[in-house]
Amino acid sequence: MAPSLRICAIASPLRKAGFAAPRIARLSTSRILSEDIKVFRDVPALRAYRRQLQQEKRSVGLVPTMGALHEGHLSLARNAAAENSEVFVSIYVNPAQFGVNEDLDKYPRTWDADMAKLEEFNNSLASSGTTGRVTAVFAPTTKTMYPTLPPTSEIDGQGSFVTITPLGSILEGASRPVFFRGVATVCTKLFNIVQPERVYFGQKDVQQCAVIRRLVTDLHLDTRVRIIPTERESDGLAMSSRNVNLGRRRRAAAACFPLSLRAAEKQYKEQGSLHRDDILRPFREILDVSRIFYEQLEPMEKVVFDLDYVSLADPDTMEEVPQVDPAKGAILSAALKMQPLEFVSGAEDCPGRGTIPVRLIDNLILPPR
Ligand SMILES: Nc1ncnc2c1ncn2[C@@H]1O[C@H](COP(=O)(O)OP(=O)(O)OP(=O)(O)O)[C@@H](O)[C@H]1O
Ligand SMILES: CC(C)(CO)[C@@H](O)C(=O)[O-]
Numbered sequence: 001m002a003p004s005l006r007i008c009a010i011a012s013p014l015r016k017a018g019f020a021a022p023r024i025a026r027l028s029t030s031r032i033l034s035e036d037i038k039v040f041r042d043v044p045a046l047r048a049y050r051r052q053l054q055q056e057k058r059s060v061g062l063v064p065t066m067g068a069l070h071e072g073h074l075s076l077a078r079n080a081a082a083e084n085s086e087v088f089v090s091i092y093v094n095p096a097q098f099g100v101n102e103d104l105d106k107y108p109r110t111w112d113a114d115m116a117k118l119e120e121f122n123n124s125l126a127s128s129g130t131t132g133r134v135t136a137v138f139a140p141t142t143k144t145m146y147p148t149l150p151p152t153s154e155i156d157g158q159g160s161f162v163t164i165t166p167l168g169s170i171l172e173g174a175s176r177p178v179f180f181r182g183v184a185t186v187c188t189k190l191f192n193i194v195q196p197e198r199v200y201f202g203q204k205d206v207q208q209c210a211v212i213r214r215l216v217t218d219l220h221l222d223t224r225v226r227i228i229p230t231e232r233e234s235d236g237l238a239m240s241s242r243n244v245n246l247g248r249r250r251r252a253a254a255a256c257f258p259l260s261l262r263a264a265e266k267q268y269k270e271q272g273s274l275h276r277d278d279i280l281r282p283f284r285e286i287l288d289v290s291r292i293f294y295e296q297l298e299p300m301e302k303v304v305f306d307l308d309y310v311s312l313a314d315p316d317t318m319e320e321v322p323q324v325d326p327a328k329g330a331i332l333s334a335a336l337k338m339q340p341l342e343f344v345s346g347a348e349d350c351p352g353r354g355t356i357p358v359r360l361i362d363n364l365i366l367p368p369r
């Protein structure tokens with residue numbers, strides 16, 4: 001049977017059982033299609049499938065995402081496939097973690113490409129000899145995730161929330177006051193629905209990792225948290241779904257961000273500095289020189305960005321440290337705001353004509369000595 005027909009044949013029983021058929025329309029028929037990715041949009045069908053897996057003693061690793069999948073997400077899934085027979089990927093752009101004036105409506109949504117990537121990813125696992133597979137995608141509606149009240153982005157909005165303080169109020173939480181409330185709430189729901197043996201998060205969102213660890217510990221959630229290293233572009237920029245909104249000009253300028261972090265890391269690792277000011281000085285110097293350089297370019301080349309924060313923090317609490325405790329190490333993290341472009345020529349490749357501000361975050365772990 002031709003691959004496309006095989007998929008049609010399985011799509012109908014899947015739909016009857018309560019989950020949506022995989023979106024395969026754009027896959028070429030010459031590709032070997034995986035028949036194994038089930039797409040769930042509601043909870044009961046997913047729970048029934050999960051119970052069946054439990055009876056068969058199969059393990060589940062959950063990779064929570066907001067879609068627009070890239071190599072960073074696949075790296076999480078690859079680690080999950082190495083440790084579990086089943087990998088569940090959730091794809092849900094969670095409104096509750098976006099503040100009122102944030103980029104919820106500009107967040108990239110690329111469903112067909114995401115499904116194609118996961119199919120291709122499963123094929124690559126097969127050829128590498130890994131036994132685990134992505135077998136389920138959970139792509140719920142907002143009504144499913146927030147059955148009673150619609151999710152609010154207001155700080156004092158009503159609803160059933162999980163808050164993790166003070167950890168969730170500092171750094172990213174100071175700039176995005178509802179962010180970690182939204183993340184902790186949606187992850188509690190996801191963990192509760194999927195009941196995964198293990199959950200996979202990326203180090204790129206280092207404070208999110210600390211919040212999730214705290215959530216699992218404090219709420220006695222029965223899952224293990226795995227943190228996977230940051231995947232980077234060839235110039236060092238951390239991969240991120242939002243990078244597509246930068247456009248060519250801001251994307252090129254953004255390369256100074258990982259360079260600045262590396263300079264601070266070098267100060268700790270190679271120069272032996274432990275004091276905060278000594279470690280952060282090279283970060284600030286490189287970033288400042290770059291900022292001034294890009295700001296004084298001609299209008300059609302100019303890029304403006306601002307440092308939101310740079311942090312040297314305790315690895316558990318994420319509270320600022322005056323100096324690194326060599327026995328513990330520290331987390332060096334920062335956030336940049338790439339401002340909208342002032343002038344964009346008709347020919348320039350730039351989503352939204354450069355009007356979308358893009359927040360970049362990145363970090364490096366300074367390991368214990
Ligand atoms: N470059 C990366 N390397 C490893 N993991 C990553 C990377 N980027 C994202 N992740 C992880 O993937 C998971 C889902 O993240 P998400 O879907 O928000 O993508 P994202 O690229 O972080 O998007 P954005 O930064 O634009 O919000 C998170 O655990 C996140 O830390
Ligand atoms: C963990 C997460 C999927 C929760 O919406 C999101 O914050 C993300 O993609 O990092």
Ligand code: BAL
Nearest residue numbers: 066097098179205208
């Ligand atoms: N990766 C973090 C999700 C967010 O910025 O909303």
